[in-house]
Amino acid sequence: MWPIFDYGRFVSIISSSDVYGVVWMRSLAQLHKMANLRVLVGVKRVIDYAVKIRVKPDNSGVVTDGVKHSMNPFCEIAMEEAVRLKEKKLAKEIIAVSCGPAQAQETIRTALAMGADRGIHVEVTGKSIDGDNNQTGQMTAALLDWPQATFASEVTKENDHLKVVREIDGGLETVKVTLPAVITADLRLNEPRYATLPNIMKAKKKKIAKHKAADFGVDLTPTLEVVGVEDPPVRQAGQKVESTEELVAKLKDSGVV
């Protein structure tokens, strides 16, 4: 099943070109060494990061009506990385894909304005906000049986593989993945550019292909049900203590120690 409901961190799939390209490339030898990568970037429409989230009174979810939505900032970082690859002539085509309601097309348009060549919109009705689940990239790699490098903070191409520096709890880890591969972006990968107004206007001419989930034979019946959404508990006021003895006594009283 094509993962649909949440992207968590975004997904970037770098695939090798079709046979055509490889043969053509070979014949041109040194000149266009590796401009044969195609990059698929997932972009998701989420509640704008600056908006104050409010939980709906019935606790069934968060308020999304009339709330400002934008592209997930991590998706922007992913788009930026793809555009940089294209500018370095390492990638030849960038495709932006989004699974979501009709408004997801606005997000795809932003991706087109940032530099994607074309877009794919899979129409999926129903709520989708960012659940911060951090699953999509990993699930995609598993389904495609491709190698993955997640939480990337630096991506460099070396011959026919990618060297990726990952941010992990203990520090930085460098891995090598062969192509095609799935990469997910972390905050420090790059600083996304603004979609300039001239590019926004040019993006109008780029194509967005529209599909429904059924076109791919995908069953959207949820296997997960959100039972409730709540505000985090109100922070309790702290207490000041005068001495270590008092601290220990209080800890003992509250049963923590």
Next chain:
Amino acid sequence: MLSTGKLRPTLGLVRRPWCASAAGIHSSGRRLHNPDEVDLFDFRYTTPFVKNLFVGKFIREQVFPFPRLNQQDYDQLQQMVDPVERFFKDDVDSAQIDTDAKIPAETLQGLKDLGLFGMQVPLEYGGLGLSNTEYARLGEITAIDGAIAVTLAAHQAIGLKGIMIAGNAEQKAKYLPKLATGEHVAAFALTEPSSGSDAASIQTRATLSDSGKHFLLNGGKIWISNGGIADVFTVFAKTEVVDSKSGEVKDKVTAFIVERSFGGITSGKPEDKLGIRGSNTCTVHFEDTPVPIENVLGEVGGGFKVAMNILNGGRFSMGSSGAGIVKKLIEQTAEHATTRTQFDRKLMEFPIIQEKFAEMALRAYAMESMAYLTAGIMDRWPGGSPDCSVEAAMVKVYSSESVWSSVSEALQVLGGLGYMKEYPYERYLRDARILMIFEGTNEILRMYIALVGMKFAGDILKEKLKELKRGNIGVILQTVRQRWGSGFGMGPSHGFVSEDRFIGDGFKAHPSLTAGAKLLEENVNNLGTMTETLLARHDKGIVEEQLVLKRVADITINMYAMTAVVSRASKAVVMGLPNYDHEVLMANTFCQKTYNENMQMFHDLGGENTDAAVQKIGKDILKTGNYIAAHPLDRTHDFDNIDVVPPQR
């Protein structure tokens, strides 16, 4: 007698793209125009809106429904708003720009990269080709930093506008592409030390060289925005023109495109200003600067008109820029009012504070409604290029003064904190002060509004008078009553409030706006009568009666504002926009307040006012050169000895 010979006989057959009921080509009640039977008195199609108010005519089809964009254009506009807002939020340090009196090079480059230097330049020359409406929308965001807003406006709203509207194909192709990307910066050079409002009196000269191939430019301009950084100037200079009819040699203004690279151009050091300190303002001197004759903009001798067209075209956006500033201030100030506690209550609970916020919101609402209504009229006028100079002037006057008072009130809400440089209020106040001065001082614009309107009315009334002189009074009276409605008291209803819940033919206000609309209607009738009275009383001498003209201008500005808010609130209800009931309340309240102001001014115009006395006082003081009254403590020598009989207890 018509001011324009342009008639639009095909209009009845043209689709009005902004119609709510746009399915049909013509709505019920409108007769189709046969090109051979054009009604010369049908001002629906010849003149944009406000001038007609002066003859008591309210052409509802021009202002209802409120202009709107189609979904595609709207979506694209929203897309463009986002990166610009982000840029101003994250990459513009207004406080630093103000302190340094300079916009950093990276910020300027960022603006250029975003495409903000060529917003209205046509697409084929590398610009964004934005309509007036879209330009106004982005103006709401760029206004957040006054210095940047003025730099951008000086470059494109006036600097390169001349090339766009009066340039020939070669000039456009040569200059616009680099100006659109910001590779070259433009400036508008008209003002001189002895010629500010009186633009026709400039003294910079352009003399044709012996070879006849170029003009030599000599003179000095002051207070030129972007003067120090511009590569291309639109310069206005006096040239000798031979009158084709009389053979007389006259001095007339000609507009030129002058490149800094032509040589002989020096810019002075940047002026140290009260506000918009980041904007570069300086003197520009021309010493024997050679300007090829190909660089004459428009015709030799036709420069004054070019200047006026340039200036008239850009003014309306002050409404949206102003609203952008005030709306932001409302948000920032509200935060203070909702958290600050005095006398055991939050500031927001005090009516005096509530009034301040209402006043700011009402003014912002009116400003932006007027701006977008004007932009909409301009963008959608069949055949393009209507003369909306009076509307634009009204927007400018109203917005500049509203921004000044709103910023002042916002500062007041913060009290002492508002006065401190730590907070941006004092900078907003300083930046706002220029609005009433540049782009045509508000005094000049008020005279312009009133005189253009009165002239329009006067021309029509002259025609009426001619017919009156000719004959049958009864018939004439009937015609007058039919066409002009007013003239002898309260005229008939102009019928721009819809009686039914659904908006009838689309060119009316929604019934929930009845309260406000009725007041506006009354004022329209009052104005029609008043114009006739004034013209009868003063005739051509009205030009000198500035205090009368000032009131007329203020009344009509108010009426345009009322029209805009009623139309906009109507649209909100019809579309079911969120919080439309709040908008209806604002619109009706605004109309009531403004109507009250208008009635006071109508009363003053009616006869009993203090004008003569005020003018005498002013003249006496100016003659003496200072305050005349004796000091409160002054006394005469013998006063104590005079017999003064105390009052009987």
